[in-house]
Amino acid sequence: MSIEHVAIWVHDLERMRSFYETYFGATANSRYMNTQKKFASYFLSFPHGGPRLEIMQMPGIREAPKDGPSQWMGYAHVACSVGSETAVDTLTNQLRTDGYTIVDGPRRTGDGYYESVVLDPEQNRIEVTI
Secondary structure (H helix, E strand, C coil): CCCCEEEEECCCHHHHHHHHHHHHCCEECCCEEECCCCEEEEEEECCCCCCEEEEEECCCCCCCCCCCCCCCCCCCCEEEECCCHHHHHHHHHHHHHCCCCEEEEEEECCCCCEEEEEECCCCCEEEEEC
16 A cells, blocks of 8 residues: 555645745646636645645635644644755755745754754645655
8 A cells, every 4th residue: 555645725726836846846737627616736746756745725625723833633744855964954944045934943853853844835834854
């Protein structure tokens, strides 16, 4: 068994697509649109394979409680491997410079990961790791 994709609801589909393309090297498929349901989505693939990320938008989806660095029950984060400690540092610094919230790190965790935790444009947590 393997995870094929993970999906998240978003407010601004194009902004989120651009964020993942710009900072994580994602490639989006053609925008899918179901006009009857007013549903739109992209599947984002990443340079080194692995599961895809589906970003989805549709009216009427209830807002989850999000408070920046606060955490809630359910899915906690998506972890993106960037290949090295230097790459973690570089991407984290670029995201900070570009105005994104850095929740933690870069740092070495108690279980040996080297990571930072950043918030995407819609306050979803992303672990940037080796």
